[in-house]
Each structure stands twice: as C-alpha cells, then as structure tokens.
Amino acid sequence: MGRSSDDTLLKCDVAVIGAGTAGLVAERHARKAGAKTLLIDPEFRGTTCAAVGCMPSKLLIAAADAAHGITQASQLGIDATAQVDGPAVMKRVQRHRDRLVESTKAQIRKLPDGVCVKARAKFSGPNTLDLDNGQRVHARAVIIATGAAPTVPDAFSGLGDRLLTNENVFDLEELPTSLGVVGAGPVGLEIAQAMSRLGVDVTVVDHGNSIAALSDPAVANRLHDILSDEFPICLGVDAKTVPAEDKVKLSWQGDSSGEALVSHVFLAVGRPANLEDLNLAKANLKLDDHGTPVFDRKTMQCGDAPIFIAGDANHDRPLLHEAADEGAVAGHNAAKWPDVARSRRKTPLSIVFTRPTAASVGKVPFDAEADMLVGSTDFENQGRATIECRAHGGIRLYAEKGGSRLSGAEMCLPDAEHLAHLLCWAIESGMTVSQLLDSPFYHPTLEEGLKPALRDLCEALQESTPWDRADGHIPGC
Numbered sequence: 001m002g003r004s005s006d007d008t009l010l011k012c013d014v015a016v017i018g019a020g021t022a023g024l025v026a027e028r029h030a031r032k033a034g035a036k037t038l039l040i041d042p043e044f045r046g047t048t049c050a051a052v053g054c055m056p057s058k059l060l061i062a063a064a065d066a067a068h069g070i071t072q073a074s075q076l077g078i079d080a081t082a083q084v085d086g087p088a089v090m091k092r093v094q095r096h097r098d099r100l101v102e103s104t105k106a107q108i109r110k111l112p113d114g115v116c117v118k119a120r121a122k123f124s125g126p127n128t129l130d131l132d133n134g135q136r137v138h139a140r141a142v143i144i145a146t147g148a149a150p151t152v153p154d155a156f157s158g159l160g161d162r163l164l165t166n167e168n169v170f171d172l173e174e175l176p177t178s179l180g181v182v183g184a185g186p187v188g189l190e191i192a193q194a195m196s197r198l199g200v201d202v203t204v205v206d207h208g209n210s211i212a213a214l215s216d217p218a219v220a221n222r223l224h225d226i227l228s229d230e231f232p233i234c235l236g237v238d239a240k241t242v243p244a245e246d247k248v249k250l251s252w253q254g255d256s257s258g259e260a261l262v263s264h265v266f267l268a269v270g271r272p273a274n275l276e277d278l279n280l281a282k283a284n285l286k287l288d289d290h291g292t293p294v295f296d297r298k299t300m301q302c303g304d305a306p307i308f309i310a311g312d313a314n315h316d317r318p319l320l321h322e323a324a325d326e327g328a329v330a331g332h333n334a335a336k337w338p339d340v341a342r343s344r345r346k347t348p349l350s351i352v353f354t355r356p357t358a359a360s361v362g363k364v365p366f367d368a369e370a371d372m373l374v375g376s377t378d379f380e381n382q383g384r385a386t387i388e389c390r391a392h393g394g395i396r397l398y399a400e401k402g403g404s405r406l407s408g409a410e411m412c413l414p415d416a417e418h419l420a421h422l423l424c425w426a427i428e429s430g431m432t433v434s435q436l437l438d439s440p441f442y443h444p445t446l447e448e449g450l451k452p453a454l455r456d457l458c459e460a461l462q463e464s465t466p467w468d469r470a471d472g473h474i475p476g477c
C-alpha cells in the first residue's frame with residue numbers, strides 16, 4: 001500500500017467501497033489480478049446475507065417448516081401437536097447466524113495487513129475518496145459495492161421498537177404475538193409465512209397487485225390464492241400505521257379495506273441502493289432516473305470512468321449469486337482498467353422460499369400470451385406432491401414464437417428451487433423444449449410434473465413428440 005508523505009492520504013490501485021459479498025469478492029479478484037487494494041467499510045459486519053438476509057431468514061423458515069410438518073402430520077394418520085417455543089426458535093436463528101457472521105469476519109481478518117479501512121467513504125473526485133475518519137484515498141480505480149438497505153417511508157416511522165425490518169427482526173428474543181407485514185415482495189412474504197407457521201397472527205398488505213416479485217400474473221395469482229389460505233394478503237391497498245397503546249393499529253384502504261391491531265409491523269417495501277451518501281456528483285457519472293450510475297452489465301464499468309459498481313448497489317439483480325459474480329467481474333476489470341473484459345451474464349434465476357416455493361427463470365413475460373408461447377400445468381394432482389400432502393401450485397414455461405428452445409419459466413410449487421435450477425441449466429445449455437421432454441424422468445418424482453407443461457409447450461410450438469416415448473398419462477401414476 002502506498003502511503004504518501006501526507007499520512008492521511010492512502011494510495012492504492014483499486015479501492016472497494018463496501019465489504020459485503022460483492023465487495024469482498026471484488027477485493028479478492030482485484031488483488032488476484034495484481035492490484036494493491038483497499039477495502040473500506042464502516043462496520044465490517046460480515047455481509048448482509050449472513051447477518052440480516054438470506055441465512056437468518058432461511059433459519060426462521062427451517063423452524064417454520066418443522067412446525068408446519070407437525071400440524072400437517074394428522075393428514076397422514078400421525079397424531080402430533082406442535083408446541084412452538086418462540087425464544088428457543090429465535091436463539092437457534094441467532095446462534096447459527098452468529099456462527100456464519102463470525103466465519104465471514106474470520107476471512108476478513110485474514111486479508112493482508114493494511115487492506116481493511118474501517119470508515120465510511122464518499123467521492124471527492126472520480127479517483128479520490130474522503131473517509132469519515134479523516135483519511136483520504138487516491139485510487140486508480142474505485143468499485144462501488146455499498147449494497148442496499150430497507151426503506152422506511154415517513155408514514156411508518158414513529159412506531160419505535162414495534163417497527164421491524166430485516167435489520168432487527170432476527171434479533172427478537174421472542175416471536176411477536178401478531179404481525180402486520182407491509183410489502184408482499186420476497187422479504188415480506190418469506191417472513192410473513194414463516195411467522196404465521198410459527199403461530200404468529202399475520203396480516204400482509206401491499207399497494208401493488210403482484211406478489212413475491214413474480215412477473216406472470218397467472219403464477220402470482222396462484223401463489224396469492226394458496227398463501228391466502230394461511231394468512232390474509234390484501235393487495236392494491238394503501239396502508240397506514242398508528243401507535244395504539246402497547247400495540248399498533250394497521251389499517252388499509254383500496255381494493256379492500258380493513259384494520260388489524262398488531263404487536264409489531266414488519267416493513268418490507270423495498271431496498272434502495274446505498275448511494276445517497278456517496279456524493280456521486282463528484283464522481284462525474286451519468287445517473288439513471290433512480291440515481292443509479294449507468295453501467296455496463298458485462299463489465300460493471302460506469303460509463304468510461306475508472307469506476308465499477310457491483311451487487312445490490314446497482315439494483316440490477318439484487319441476489320446473492322449475482323452480487324458475487326458481479327464482484328468478480330468488477331474486481332478483475334478495476335485492476336486491469338482501462339483494459340476491461342466483457343463477461344457472460346448467466347441466465348436469470350430467482351427463488352423465493354415461500355411454501356410452495358416461487359421461482360422465475362430466464363425470460364419471463366409480463367403478458368405471457370401476448371408475448372410468447374406458453375405451456376403450463378398445475379400440481380394440484382401431481383403424483384409425488386399428492387403422496388406428501390403438498391400438491392399445490394403450478395408451472396408456466398415460455399418459448400419465443402417461431403423458436404424451439406425453452407426461454408423461461410415461472411412457477412410456484414413444492415421445492416420449486418430444484419426444478420428452477422434444472423430449467424435454468426437447460427436454458428443455459430440451449431436445450432429445445434422437445435429435447436427436454438425427451439430426457440429421462442424418474443417415477444414418482446416432482447420432476448415428472450414438468451412433463452405435461454413441456455408437452456403443452458411442444459404443442460404450442462407445433463413440434464411433434466418423439467414416436468418412441470409415452471405420449472401422456474402413464475397408467476397407474
């Protein structure tokens with residue numbers, strides 16, 4: 001690391017702002033490409049994913065799955081009652097979360113001396129940063145990897161510790177008695193269903209008309225119907241919260257109206273990128289309508305500046321695997337700047353861990369029938385799902401008109417994460433719909449449930465199915 005005669009000035013090849021998943025990967029790749037690096041973060045808290053995101057939410061869902069399994073057991077002739085010990089559930093969430101956070105922090109401690117700088121950074125020029133500890137940084141290239149944070153509109157402030165977001169919900173010592181969830185996106189729905197299955201009285205409200213960030217209304221409506229059997233989800237409504245003694249009154253108006261007295265409100269109305277405090281004006285970058293630097297998705301470079309942006313900070317695909325890949329590309333290219341390389345972006349894949357699980361793969365149209373050819377099937381009678389008392393949901397497959405390859409899929413069905421991966425890999429390898437249909441399917445599996453949708457799409461594409469394969473319902477299945 002270069003230190004100038006001015007002790008407050010740090011010099012490096014690549015300065016990375018933010019030590020989350022994208023930033024940590026970016027720093028590693030920049031160093032691997034030969035750069036002297038600085039990694040700047042005010043907290044080094046061990047990533048959003050481990051501390052307040054993917055992992056603690058899945059820990060809560062794991063407990064909810066266990067409780068739900070017991071309540072469903074009577075359908076299989078097993079007599080059992082679920083006794084949820086809220087404090088024990090939360091202690092387990094926290095124990096495993098803390099272990100994950102600690103292992104990330106241990107990796108950070110192993111970074112070479114002088115790489116980590118504990119401070120908040122903002123631009124003072126395209127190559128210079130001011131840090132809130134009084135130091136300044138001069139870098140050949142800068143990577144913005146500042147992530148995103150939950151927004152709290154004014155209308156919901158003033159609730160004190162009755163207001164929860166993903167930043168504090170996993171720190172609760174006990175489960176709430178009742179929960180109003182504002183926002184039916186991935187964050188809101190995962191928490192809503194987990195809490196509901198753990199015995200919390202949950203009400204969800206959203207001002208939009210879709211849920212779980214699904215694009216195809218047919219899939220979103222299906223998921224809405226299924227989840228509404230477990231807890232109310234009021235869409236197309238404006239929500240208000242007012243403190244009411246030791247509770248909160250949540251009221252909503254619009255496509256429906258109502259109110260609920262809840263012990264806590266969980267706010268999940270979106271996670272804007274952490275860009276506001278970066279003084280981007282000094283970086284001379286072109287910004288889009290949302291104030292995000294315009295960048296190239298294949299190089300992560302912002303215009304032709306020596307500045308790169310990765311992870312939730314660019315709000316493009318705010319998912320963990322994308323943050324990691326974008327970090328790698330940004331790190332490599334920042335080190336090699338101005339000699340930047342173009343990467344191949346992967347097929348989009350997103351999974352929301354509700355039950356049934358929702359997933360989107362590849363190109364998913366907003367208006368399916370108008371834009372693309374569709375093949376669909378539902379899972380209400382799917383063999384394996386029925387055996388296991390979880391026959392819910394359905395799948396829609398998409399192909400370009402005049403094409404033969406699978407382009408995308410959207411679904412809500414049991415364990416959709418696995419089918420979503422298979423379909424994503426099929427799209428990546430350019431498989432046609434009939435090649436997929438002609439692949440082996442074991443019996444009795446959830447994968448078999450895909451066959452009617454593939455057949456349906458083959459018909460829409462006017463592709464004949466192979467003569468030497470069973471052409472539909474297999475007797476006995």
Ligand SMILES: Cc1cc2nc3c(=O)[nH]c(=O)nc-3n(C[C@H](O)[C@H](O)[C@H](O)COP(=O)(O)OP(=O)(O)OC[C@H]3O[C@@H](n4cnc5c(N)ncnc54)[C@H](O)[C@@H]3O)c2cc1C
Binds near residue numbers: 042052120121310321
């Ligand atoms: C509840 C929840 C559940 C999720 N579940 C999933 C899931 O199941 N699967 C999935 O793929 N994705 C999931 N996500 C999304 C996933 O967590 C994010 O996409 C990912 O963690 C983003 O990583 P990042 O590196 O961009 O940001 P972060 O990990 O948030 O890192 C950003 C860093 O920048 C630092 N920073 C901010 N401003 C400055 C500044 N001015 N100077 C210096 N440092 C700064 C912050 O301190 C932070 O350390 C979930 C998110 C949430 C909230």
Ligand SMILES: NC(=O)c1ccc[n+]([C@@H]2O[C@H](COP(=O)([O-])OP(=O)(O)OC[C@H]3O[C@@H](n4cnc5c(N)ncnc54)[C@H](O)[C@@H]3O)[C@@H](O)[C@H]2O)c1
Binds near residue numbers: 182185206237268351
């Ligand atoms: N399983 C996963 O992979 C997973 C899980 C959680 C989060 N994430 C990531 O985090 C990102 C953020 O998720 P999110 O759910 O916080 O945001 P989101 O933007 O996806 O959803 C926010 C929801 O809140 C609603 N909303 C906005 N303002 C509102 C208001 N004032 N009143 C009522 N409703 C309002 C919107 O209509 C929308 O449905 C996602 O895009 C996803 O990439 C992923």
